[in-house]
Amino acid sequence: MSLTDTAPQARRRDLRIPLAAVLIVVALAAPLIGTRYVTHSLIIALIFMLPAHGLNLLVGYTGLLSLAQAAFFGIGAYTAGLLAVHLNTPFYVNLIAAGLVSGAIALPLGIPALRLRSTSFVMCTLGFVIIGQAISKNWISLTRGDMGLSGIPKPYFELGPLSFAISGTTSFYYLALAVCVIGTLIAWALVRSPAGRNMVAIRENETLAESLGVPTWRYKLIVFMLSAAFAGVGGCLYAHYLTVVSPLTFQMYYSTTMLIIVLGGGAGMISGTVLGSLLFVGLTEALRVAPELRMIAYGFCLLVLVFWFKKGLAPLINRFWNAIGGSK
Amino acid sequence: MFSTIIEQVINGIVTGSVYAIVAVGMTMIFGVLRAINFAHGEYYMLGTFGAWFAIDYLGLSYEASIVVAVLSTTVVAYVVGQLVMRRMVGAPAESGVLATLGIALILQNTVIFVFGGGYKFFAGGYIEPVSILGFSLAQQRIIILVVCLLVFIGLELMVTYSRLGMAMRAVSQNIQCCGVVGIDVPQVVLRTFVLGAALASLSGVLTAPVNVSVYGGMGELITFKTLPIIIMGGLGNVRGTFYAAMILGIAESLVATYIGLQFRDTVGFATLILMLMWRPHGLFSTQARF
């Protein structure tokens, strides 16, 4: 590995800026280098990245293990899908609406749920997913039930006289990338802000935080809503990309996927979540070489993660990042 | 009208007793490990598969297949317990979720890989209906009810009087002190885990004749049914789990009758959430573990 290659040199140059530049170029040029399959895989990673950021705020920063992410992801997907199909609204309207609706629905759900202790809270949030699915199946007049919403139009923009649609995988990649970059920056700003420090305080010791004047209850509620809003925005990307939203969107599979991304990347780190979503998609797609053994191998990967990478992969990356940061 | 309600309550109790046997294992594992076992339903599936294999491939009788199924699941559970569950003592909740999900994926898809994904037909058991007090039930369901009662009586006795039972109680009360008084915590966790898995597999074999279809993914659904039960029962509380399973069984049965079958799977979690709003610490005190 490059780490050992450069070790013998007495003075090392700070390689961080060049590396970052390379990463940015790779991110921008990815659809041009790789096949559409690669672009598609990256889009899937980007779609999961935002809900994972939301979950990271909740699990990684505030210390609340939640499985409700799929429910808010589904609500966001349905919101965007319904708006796009019925009202043919521009993409940014759907995006904002999906985030707002998910965030707003999280308020009445969060108030009772956040009163619960650890395991009960986890189960309660899982319950939201199960109940969400039942509602989407049975509220047929709104959701078309099991028929689902299909043929969701491609995202289009209407900026003054200018109006254009995003069609094709490559352009969708750039759209998703832009949304994710903004989302990541927002998440980054959140955790860097004093509020982010208070979230960490809640995670570390809720009573102590409370005794130092931190209104823990309100923070938890706000973070729960924010994480739902992130999931909702991810749902909007999902709806527009796959063009289909069905009650299947409400399944624990997505909640656990997001949890795997957060923990695999490294909870409590923004870079961890970014890394985690790429890693997760890379892994599941790489395992496609053996379809029958794929999920078995995936299961083993989870065990490896739990036992050997308790803090996820981000600490390793951090170490690498610091190591290339020049000589001491 | 009234007799319909009675009949539905009986249906609920029969369903509840299946849930109870599976859930009690899960709740005991939670008691000693503080981890939700998302793979628990897979042992139920393994039990069913073991019995199906014994009947279809080895040509054994149903009774013999029960033994084969429970023993083979015990072996699998022992291996999983040694390699994974033992090491999860004191691990954070997130790790527990991921590790057990990983195990669930491995067990489920290994079975699919070995036996094929298609559903199998379970041939054994006593499916002839008998009439009791005007209600018609398959004989197998009466067996399930009786076994459920025996299992719970046995567990109560074991937990109160046996050495393992006392150690389990000790671990669930205060894990730090156990090391001091010479209890080998990982060993207790392992034994509890194997016992819980064996009970789940027993439940799988017993219900197989009435559930007929056997396939690799069947465990997941059972896991989701039992999750709300163990919370409602007060995590780690054996008796509470029994009552919670019965309550859920009856509630499901009534909902299926009067509201619609499509809402049945929602009943568990809806009841759970309503209950948690009313009593955030469960219906049955978590203090009175085991």
Place this chain on the structure above:
Amino acid sequence: MTSHLPILDIQNLSKFYGAVRAVNDVSMHVNRGEIAGLIGPNGSGKSTFFDCTTGLAQPSAGKVVLDGQDITGWSLNRIAREGRMLRSFQNTVTFKALDVEENLIIAGQMFTFPSLASTFGLGRLSRSRINGLRERARELIKMAGLWDVRHQQAGNLSGGQQKLIQFASMLMPEPKIILLDEPMAGINPKIIERVVETIQYANKSLGVSFLVIEHNIDVVTSICQRVVVLDQGSKLVEGLPQDIIQDQRVREAYLGG
């Protein structure tokens, strides 16, 4: 500022758990600039009394008046934030995964940012406020003698050092009064001295009043100006420290329990 009202005035406070009267009709006050002590045998209701005063538990009856303001029924965080009355816990608690400086900055945050919404900001105003906090934190760290370990995780430090972090944290928001729950429990004599110094420094130089639960009678006599004794949920006696230790009833309460 020259008010002669006590900084903290607790009137007829009671806390019942079912039929159990954990605290029964206790009244006491802490004067401005005073270090008051609260002692009593185990199970006498001291901690419950603390919890009810600071909002961790709600009193069944009675009134808590902080600096002329009735704060009965306020939550712990509101009392800390708006009332500037802080409390410590019996077992030392710090944010273990964070370094010492972060620990202190967190402690100061809610007092520097006027509203919840403002804590989400990342602008220049927030930055300058955080920098202000960091400076203050460093001063307090120096004062507490933690300068060398300021970038270490709190959880990796010794119990005594963590105790000091806790004190320094509570001084961050410029509190009016601090309630200490057995500050000397489980720390070695060297640190005890340092804690005593810190308390006295805060009291003299920063004008912070204290109410201290303590078992170490030497400490109580050396720092407290006035002592209240609780026994079985009720106030037994109140007076100067040297009088209290001579008091027959107090001795009986401790010995006869």
Place this chain on the structure above:
Amino acid sequence: MTQTLTRRMLCISTAILSIAGVAPSLTARAYAADTIKLGIVAPMSGPNARYGGFSMHGAELAVKEINDAGGINGQKIELFNADSQGTPVEGVSATRRLIDQDGVDFIIGDVSSSVTLAMQPVAEDAEVLLLNAASSNPKITYQAGVGGFKWTYRNYPTDENRALVVAKYAAEQRGFTKFSVLSVDSDYGRSAITFTKKYLPDFKGEILSEDYYKEGEVDFRSVLAKIRDNGAQAIIMYGLADTTPIVARQMLELGLAGKVVLIGNGEFNTEKTIKSAPKAMEGAVEAAAWLPQYDSPASKAFVEKFTTTYKEAPNNHAYVHWDTVNLLAQAIKEAGTSDKNKVREALSKIKYTSPVGEVTFDDHNQARLPMILLQIEDGKPSIKGAYTAEIQYPAN
């Protein structure tokens, strides 16, 4: 410490290697054009694997038969399979991989309708022929052919035809007027019932109760007791194959067997199902695209070959995938080339003779399939006729 470090390094390198495993696949492999590349998208892991397993085997068998017979126009078929897990995201990923990496021109899939719906635009975009063999959501062909997606074809009956045939037979031949619904809670079960409701008034039938079960449900006693008490003559069940035996056994248990019959679809006719509760299945009416006992040499040969190859009897999913591969093979043969554009044209005008009857496609790329109506008599399916009907498409 050293040990943990080495171990970590090992893990990291494994992780990196596994990611690197994707790298070579990034460049689409250039294959010689001597094989016809066919991709199958099906759920192969998780609970839905119980459908995907049969689908895969059916397709594999057909490919093997064709290749053993020398291929089509001298070209052999190369089969690629991809796991959809029954979720749209995974299904689309699988499709993308088949198209871009394996370079397939033809895809058969998926079982689940929502996955198929998500795959449609991908196939359209890449101009790859998507043949669906097992999804029943009417939307799939509403939006295909003249409806939009030129590259989607469906060789599977729609629920509408099925619902009509069953309702008509039950009312006219069996004289039923009171029905209870017990169908699977999926687009298949729901839409079949919607269509049944559309036609039932024509036959003076009424629905007394309506219940939908979730996939994997095993307890029907409550609903069956309700049905026993409400006096329904027949249970309309559009359900899952693996659930039918459970329902039948519980009908037996509650004394419904012989009093109320099952009508609809859900593999009522297989030996397994009938054996599970012969008394309950007696008189059941089913409209199926195919059944193992169907009396045609091709069908019989398929059943035999499948059973000997895979040690289990084929089910409907196995058959439709086997049949669809054969259909595609004939289209390629008629086109005279494996060029996908030509094959698509050939498919639109094909007159394919399946083991059950003649198959043609309408302008929505929906196959006009004969629907077999059967009734269980003396523990054996007895065929009452085959029906083909035109689909009425909604105006838009």
